[in-house]
Amino acid sequence: MPDPDDTDLAILRVVRANAALSTAAVGRAVGLSQAATWRRLDRLRKAGILAGRELALDLEALGFGVTVFLGVKLAAKARVSLEDFERAVSAIPEVRRVDHVLGRYDYRLRVVARDIADFERVFRRRILALPGMGEVEANVMLSERRLPGPL
Amino acid sequence: MLDDLDRRLLRRWQADPDLHVTELAAEIGIHQSVATRRIDRLREAGVLRGVHGVIDWKALGYAVEVSLRFTLEKSSPRALDRFLAAAEGIPEVVEMQTFLGRVDVRLAVVARDLGHWQTLYRDRILTLPHIADIEALMQVARVKTDAVLPV
Incomplete structure (x- = not known):
């Protein structure tokens, strides 16, 4: 893919903080339509830059102090x-x-x-x-x- | 407190955080509405702090990852706070931990290449306040990544 531009980086920033957001919500956060956001997310995933999701768990609450x-x-x-x-x-x-x-x-x-x-x-x-x-x-x-x- | 169903859900979801609630519910054999309610409750209780997007820094063009371990001067009582505040201002710092032990602080830092790393190290890292000692461990390979917690 071409080098990520500022809009791609803005999308990555939003998704890194909250990957549970819908495509539409990510789009709203960066000022893009749902379709345009989806295309960029898809490209970032295919390029391996956006490499899935992870759960942030409170270890102490789960008994791992x-x-x-x-x-x-x-x-x-x-x-x-x-x-x-x-x-x-x-x-x-x-x-x-x-x-x-x-x-x-x-x-x-x-x-x-x-x-x-x-x-x-x-x-x-x-x-x-x-x-x-x-x-x-x-x-x-x-x-x-x-x-x-x-x- | 967590019950068996919460634990089953967290184990399965940790193993595959990309699963959607629908798929997650189907896999552990509960109704989607039950799964949604459980997840909401885990969030409210602070057990689930969030779902984050994972960024592959290498794929984004940051080929170098270094784990920097700092021992700080203990003469100033505000040394740790000042150090952390300054380190936070370096964009290439992706993780920050404080410790009890020989090492006081660890920073995970990414750089585009060794040239970039050298500039970063001399201009931003070595100028951080209250450093008594620094040790660098350069990442060769990630062997095991954020394994499923034995909940």
Whole structure:
């Protein structure tokens, strides 16, 4: 598709904040007809720029009071395959996000738990038992904000 | 409090957030009006904070994603507030978290390419107030994305 113009970016801004809006409502927010909005949304989806929807849930209300970010360094890189580590870490339900990164750590994990005791259980029994685990650093999340980004 | 039906609905919807209420209701075997009422109630209770559109920054032309981890100077009591307020003014910052641990703040930053990243880093990031230490983790690949919460 051609580079997104300002109207496309305005649509993305609206949908990023609220993807439950109807096409007509998105159109009203950016001053376009429903048909024109639909065409642009369709193009943004086909280009992979608008990549679906996600639910923003209040983790605490669902009983997940603790979110911890872990930086993980693999121990013996040469001996363990990255695929084995990735498969094993992805299979842990409490691990919600895994990023392969370059820098002080090899992987960045986002882990949820009911409380600190529950986190300790997940950490000791599941995380530390992963194949190739080396150095780990844990930081307990206190707050989080999503920003509009460069839209 | 959530009952079994709420949990079933949230599990199914999290697994496929693109589902419309009609489809969601059909999949878990309830009437559409029941599903709508449940969703409204989850919103009112603050459990469901919203439905967001997911933007693929890479597809939008932001090829570089960096996780920046900051340790702040603890000498000034307002350091964290000042830092966060300034960081919020950088359009390329897409996520912001605060922590208890060695790291005080994490910013997820996107850039078009390494040249753009370099400019951004020197002109906007390094000039943020009260930085004691910065560590950058460059994103190589996302291995697991916002998995379904075990509700």
